[in-house]
Amino acid sequence: xxxxxxxxxxxxxxxxxxxxxxxxxxxxxxxxxxxxxxxxxxxxxxxxxxxxxxxxxxxxxxxxxxxxxxxxxxxxxxxxxxxxxxxxxxxxxxxxxxxxxxxxxxxxxxxxxxxxxxxxxxxxxxxxxxxxxxxxxxxxxxxxxxxxxxxxxxxxxxxxxxxxxxxxxxxxxxxxxxxxxxxxxxxxxxxxxxxxxxxxxxxxxxxxxxxxxxxxxxxxxxxxxxxxxxxxxxxxxxxxxxxxxxxxxxxxxxxxxxxxxxxxxxxxxxxxxxxxxxxxxxxxxxxxxxxxxxxxxxxxxxxxxxxxxxxxxxx
Amino acid sequence: xxxxxxxxxxxxxxxxxxxxxxxxxxxxxxxxxxxxxxxxxxxxxxxxxxxxxxxxxxxxxxxxxxxxxxxxxxxxxxxxxxxxxxxxxxxxxxxxxxxxxxxxxxxxxxxxxxxxxxxxxxxxxxxxxxxxxxxxxxxxxxxxxxxxxxxxxxxxxxxxxxxxxxxxxxxxxxxxxxxxxxxxxxxxxxxxxxxxxxxxxxxxxxxxxxxxxxxxxxxxxxxxxxxxxxxxxxxxxxxxxxxxxxxxxxxxxxxxxxxxxxxxxxxxxxxxxxxxxxxxxxxxxxxxxxxxxxxxxxxxxxxxxxxxxxxxxxxxxxxxxxxxxxxxxxxxxxxxxxxxxxxxxxxxxxxxxxxxxxxxxxxxxxxxxxxxxxxxxxxxxxxxxxxxxxxxxxxxxxxxxxxxxxxxxxxxxxxxxxxxxxxxxxxxxxxxxxxxxxxxxxxxxxxxxxxxxxxxxxxxxxxxxxxxxxxxxxxxx
Numbered sequence: 058x059x060x061x062x063x064x065x066x067x068x069x070x071x072x073x074x075x076x077x078x079x080x081x082x083x084x085x086x087x088x089x090x091x092x093x094x095x096x097x098x099x100x101x102x103x104x105x106x107x108x109x110x111x112x113x114x115x116x117x118x119x120x121x122x123x124x125x126x127x128x129x130x131x132x133x134x135x136x137x138x139x140x141x142x143x144x145x146x147x148x149x150x151x152x153x154x155x156x157x158x159x160x161x162x163x164x165x166x167x168x169x170x171x172x173x174x175x176x177x178x179x180x181x182x183x184x185x186x187x188x189x190x191x192x193x194x195x196x197x198x199x200x201x202x203x204x205x206x207x208x209x210x211x212x213x214x215x216x217x218x219x220x221x222x223x224x225x226x227x228x229x230x231x232x233x234x235x236x237x238x239x240x241x242x243x244x245x246x247x248x249x250x251x252x253x254x255x256x257x258x259x260x261x262x263x264x265x266x267x268x269x270x271x272x273x274x275x276x277x278x279x280x281x282x283x284x285x286x287x288x289x290x291x292x293x294x295x296x297x298x299x300x301x302x303x304x305x306x307x308x309x310x311x312x313x314x315x316x317x318x319x320x321x322x323x324x325x326x327x328x329x330x331x332x333x334x335x336x337x338x339x340x341x342x343x344x345x346x347x348x349x350x351x352x353x354x355x356x357x358x359x360x361x362x363x364x365x366x367x368x369x370x371x372x
Numbered sequence: 373x374x375x376x377x378x379x380x381x382x383x384x385x386x387x388x389x390x391x392x393x394x395x396x397x398x399x400x401x402x403x404x405x406x407x408x409x410x411x412x413x414x415x416x417x418x419x420x421x422x423x424x425x426x427x428x429x430x431x432x433x434x435x436x437x438x439x440x441x442x443x444x445x446x447x448x449x450x451x452x453x454x455x456x457x458x459x460x461x462x463x464x465x466x467x468x469x470x471x472x473x474x475x476x477x478x479x480x481x482x483x484x485x486x487x488x489x490x491x492x493x494x495x496x497x498x499x500x501x502x503x504x505x506x507x508x509x510x511x512x513x514x515x516x517x518x519x520x521x522x523x524x525x526x527x528x529x530x531x532x533x534x535x536x537x538x539x540x541x542x543x544x545x546x547x548x549x550x551x552x553x554x555x556x557x558x559x560x561x562x563x564x565x566x567x568x569x570x571x572x573x574x575x576x577x578x579x580x581x582x583x584x585x586x587x588x589x590x591x592x593x594x595x596x597x598x599x600x601x602x603x604x605x606x607x608x609x610x611x612x613x614x615x616x617x618x619x620x621x622x623x624x625x626x627x628x629x630x631x632x633x634x635x636x637x638x639x640x641x642x643x644x645x646x647x648x649x650x651x652x653x654x655x656x657x658x659x660x661x662x663x664x665x666x667x668x669x670x671x672x673x674x675x676x677x678x679x680x681x682x683x684x685x686x687x688x689x690x691x692x693x694x695x696x697x698x699x700x701x702x703x704x705x706x707x708x709x710x711x712x713x714x715x716x717x718x719x720x721x722x723x724x725x726x727x728x729x730x731x732x733x734x735x736x737x738x739x740x741x742x743x744x745x746x747x748x749x750x751x752x753x754x755x756x757x758x759x760x761x762x763x764x765x766x767x768x769x770x771x772x773x774x775x776x777x778x779x780x781x782x783x784x785x786x787x788x789x790x791x792x793x794x795x796x797x798x799x800x801x802x803x804x805x806x807x808x809x810x811x812x813x814x815x816x817x818x819x820x821x822x823x824x825x826x827x828x829x830x831x832x833x834x835x836x837x838x839x840x841x842x843x844x845x846x847x848x849x
Contacts, residue, residue, distance in 0.1 A: 059558045066562075074827045081831055206839075208378035218834040225785040 082216020088227050089189055089220055095230030097189065097223065099240050100141065104155050104190060109137040109239070112156065114149045114278075115168030117142040121342045122168065122294045124352040125239035131356030134163065138240035145180045146173050150274040151187055151201040155194050157285060165282050165289040170341075171301050171308035171326065174272050175265040181205055188219050204270065243345035249297060249334040272310055279318045290359075291315050291322045294351060295331035297340045323358060330354065373413035375622045376575055376839075383410065384626055387532075391630050396553045400524050403550075407532035411495075414536075418494040421459060422530065428455050429504045430525045433511045437518040449512045453505060460501050463493050468697030496536030498694055502661055504529045507543045509665055516543040524550045531632075533623040537616070539637040539657035546634070554631030564628030566814070569829055571621030574614035576837030578797050581790040582611035584838070586755070589777060593761050598768040600777040601752075605769070607787070608755050609748050610794045613641065616655065642747075642798075643805045645739035647711040650747060658694070662687050681716070685709035695754075700762055704753040711746055789836060 092098045099120075103112065111134045113123045119140025128136045139156070141148055149167070156162075184205045187198050191213055202209045212218050235242075282289040291311070301308060315322050325331065336347030343351055373379050387406045394402055412419055432452035439445050467488040477484035507528065510516035519525040528547050534540075589596050589604035596604070620637035627634045637657050644650035651659045670683040685706065692705015749766070756762035778784050803811060813825040 059556050062558050063556070063561055066558075070823055070827065073823055074830060077827050077831055078834075081835075085835075206378075211378065212839065215834050217831050218839075221835055221837065221839070222785070222789065224835065225788055229785075 078215050078217050082219065085217065085220035085223070086189075086192075089223055092227060092230055094234040094237070096142070096226055097186075098230070099139075099237065099242075100152065100186065100190070103137055103139040103240070104152060104194075105159070107137045107139070107156070108160055109135040110163040111136040111166065112162045112164075113138045113140055113166045113168065113240075114153055115140045115166075116144055116149070116170060116173075118170060118294055118342060119166075119168035120240065120242055121244055121338070122348045122351055123166070123355065124241050124243070124348060126241075127349065127352040128356050128359070131353065132360055136239060138238075140168060140240065141186075142242075144183055144186070145170075145177060146271050146274045146278065147180055147201065147204070148183060148186070150278045151184070151198060153278055153281065155190070155197050157281060157287075158197065161285055162287060165287050166292055167278065167289065168292050168294050169275075169311060169322075171293055171299070171305060171311065172265075174267050174275065174307040174310055176268045177265075177271075180271075185221075188213065188221070189223065191219060192216075241348075243348050244338040244342060245345050247334055247337055247344060248339050249337050267306055267310060272314065275311065276314050276317075279314065279320055283318055283320075289320055291320055292355070293322065293324045293326045294355075295325045295328055295336075295343060295347070297334060297337040298332070299326050299340075301326060321362070323355075323362075325351070325355075373410050375619060375626075376572070376580075379413065388626075388629055391554075392556050399554075400521075400527050400550050403532070404523055404527045404530065407527065407530040407535055410532040411530065411535055414495045415492060421463075421494055421497075422500060425456050425459055425501060425504050426526050426529050428452060429508050429529075430519070430522055432508050433518040433525070434520070436508065436511050445512060449508060452508045456501055456505055456508075460497060462489070463491055463497055465693075465697045467491075499538045499540055500529050500535060502540045502658075502694075503534075503538075506540065506661060506665065507547070510543050516547070519543075519547055531627070533627040533632075534634060537619050537623070538655075539620060539623065539635050540661050541634060541657070546632070549632050557631060560631050561629050564625040564630075566826065567625030567628060568622050569625075569826065569833075571618045571623075571625060572837070573829060573833055574618030574621065574797070576618075576833055576839065578790070578793045579611045579613075579615035579618055580838035581786065581793050581836070582607040582614070584786040585779075585790055586611055588779065590755055590757070590765075593756070593765060596768075596777055597774040598771055599774060601765050601769050603776050603787075605748050605752055605755070605765075607790055607794070608751050609642070609744070610797065612751065612754065613638070614797065640801045640805050642744050643740060643801060644743050645736060646743060647708065647715050647746060650743055651708070651712070658691065662691050662694075666690060681713045684712055688712065699759045700753045700756055703759060703762070704750050707750045707753065711750075793836065 089097065090101065092101065109125075111125075111128065111132070113119050113125075113136065117140065120138060120142055121140070123136075123138050123140070125136035125138050128134070139152060141152070146169070153165070181204050184201050187201055188205075188209075191198050191202055199210075202213070206212075279289060279291075293308075312322060331337075331343070331347065331351065333347075336343055336350065338344040338347075373383060383406070387403070390402050390406075391399055408419060411422065429452055432448050435448045436445050436452075439448060470486045470488050474485050507516065507519075507525075511518050519528065524547070527550055528541075528543065529535075531541075531546070586604050586608045589600055590608070593601075617638040624634045624637070635657055637655060639653040639656065641650050641654040644653055667683055667687045670686065671679060672683070673680055675683065686709075688705045688709030689702055690705070692701040692703070692708070695701045695704070752765050752769070753759075753762045756765055779786060813821060814829075816822050816825070
């Protein structure tokens with residue numbers, strides 16, 4: 058009798074739960090994909106809409122350093138900045154994989170941090186930002202989602218869970234839209250504390266090991282572009298007084314992978330033109346003044362080395 | 373195994389199902405096997421350490437009961453306490469003592485150094501050690517019969533819901549329940565599942581949300597100002613409460629589903645009007661353990677006023693030390709002891725003057741706020757990484773300056789979610805504290821309202837919970 062009562066209640070409860078999950082989840086999905094600015098829109102747009110010829114990939118350093126309007130003006134090639142704040146090569150590899158199923162750009166720029174391949178477990182948690190897109194690109198995104206947690210597929214049975222922690226972003230950018238220049242989001246001012254941040258940064262990195270999955274992701278990113286015959290270039294954009302060692306394990310591996318696929322690396326890491334704290338927001342990121350200067354410099358180099366060499370014509 | 377892991381969501385229904393389908397005589401064996409599995413998810417070979425503690429206290433219990441000679445009884449009790457505590461001392465406190473001895477030697481110029489042990493603390497060691505000790509003490513006091521079945525005694529120490537973070541049970545409450553026949557009871561299952569759900573809300577939505585901001589601030593204490601530490605400490609107060617009370621709710625709820633009734637561990641502690649009341653509502657199983665086995669053993673209230681204050685202070689210092697082998701915890705305990713003594717003086721003073729209307733709403737409100745603020749000050753010591761850091765933070769808090777730190781860009785949502793989750797929790801706690809029979813949703817007479825309320829709570833957790841979050845803070849104790 059007690060069992061029967063329990064199972065009847067349980068069935069009722071599960072039915073209501075499923076119905077509510079579908080209703081709330083689908084409403085959240087509608088709200089999510091109706092965004093027109095903000096963090097998630099800057100993921101959705103390149104995944105689903107961009108048709109630009111030059112796509113810049115990378116982390117916040119890519120996002121903050123490359124102005125598409127300057128690059129387009131200087132090279133005549135349309136450009137989108139798909140750099141994602143706080144993300145590394147694993148996330149970048151995932152979005153490139155999805156984009157290339159729909160659109161074949163004329164060239165790809167990957168801004169890479171010399172320490173990109175060092176262990177950083179938080180990066181696996183950050184793959185959670187791909188979850189809202191899982192229902193659309195299930196096959197493509199599954200390997201990355203599985204890296205987040207082994208039971209992620211089960212959690213994704215709930216539609217509501219797919220939009221976990223997104224509502225504040227949605228509301229924020231609905232009422233306070235964020236302007237960007239084709240994905241590019243510069244930062245103003247400077248927080249440089251001379252001699253402090255760069256030392257702290259290098260201390261932390263020296264004890265870390267290589268994460269093999271990060272290295273595999275970089276290789277897969279490059280290989281995918283090569284397989285589709287899309288010219289690709291790796292760029293190390295400026296840092297403030299980086300004390301990168303010659304034997305840096307991460308950067309050496311990056312160079313090794315790039316060599317394997319015959320990919321050029323443009324290294325601006327300690328470029329003397331950028332040895333000025335006024336150009337940096339912090340040790341890792343140029344500010345709006347620095348990124349403008351860098352975009353102009355990079356556009357010129359791109360024209361001289363890359364566009365001419367690979368015979369890519371301006372639009 | 374973590375309660376907030378998917379492994380547990382598979383483990384729990386399987387164990388519960390097996391419990392009800394198996395005949396009574398096999399249930400304890402299945403629960404013991406399940407508890408061993410649960411524990412071995414952390415570091416499997418530490419189960420042998422637990423085995424040693426269980427064996428010592430099992431044999432001690434039987435010997436103490438059998439022995440008629442009071443001196444021999446006391447000897448067996450002492451041997452049991454020493455040997456059980458030795459495990460705790462080696463794993464938890466040895467390195468603390470060594471570090472301090474080395475520091476003192478260096479200070480006085482001795483070239484003397486002992487190497488620290490490279491040991492990982494067995495999970496929940498302090499909890500199951502105390503639970504095991506309470507059995508031996510109760511047998512010695514003649515309030516509990518020695519358990520003859522080694523398996524059932526092992527289960528008493530290892531029962532998976534409360535194995536790694538309590539509640540620290542007493543044998544009188546738990547041991548006999550393993551002998552009782554538990555029939556499937558709809559009300560127990562329903563109450564248990566609801567309590568578990570509330571525990572998940574506390575852990576995933578409040579504690580793990582708040583921890584993002586708290587960690588960002590407390591792990592970079594040099595870079596933050598007093599205003600930021602005020603906010604981070606308030607967040608930590610709710611983080612630690614929801615982390616631990618959340619765990620306790622899941623533990624009590626998962627035991628209740630099988631018909632086991634564990635003791636209440638939290639009773640809306642931040643609604644306390646005095647520090648003394650706070651300790652009757654916070655980690656009740658530990659507070660009563662220290663009261664019953666340490667404070668009363670020291671003489672309790674039946675001694676001179678001075679001795680009583682001393683006993684109170686010592687009890688709280690030891691309680692702090694129980695939490696961790698660090699001076700921050702000792703200060704945390706001492707500060708609570710000091711508050712309690714101060715509270716006794718305050719009560720005497722106001723009783724003499726007879727000027728306070730204790731029942732006025734204003735007095736209740738100010739008392740709750742004052743108690744909460746005092747508790748928050750102690751949390752600084754609990755959370756800070758070192759004593760120096762803790763005192764620096766206290767200094768900063770009492771000289772607030774500058775803007776409150778908010779993370780840049782998209783990360784700004786973490787403290788906002790935490791803020792709303794805390795507000796929701798406070799609203800629910802106020803409702804239960806002051807208007808328990810009003811605005812009932814979760815206990816509404818209408819079944820449909822109850823069903824929708826619990827479905828909404830699950831969806832709320834799915835929408836706002838932090839999944840794959842950290843361990844429960846109290847596991848480290």
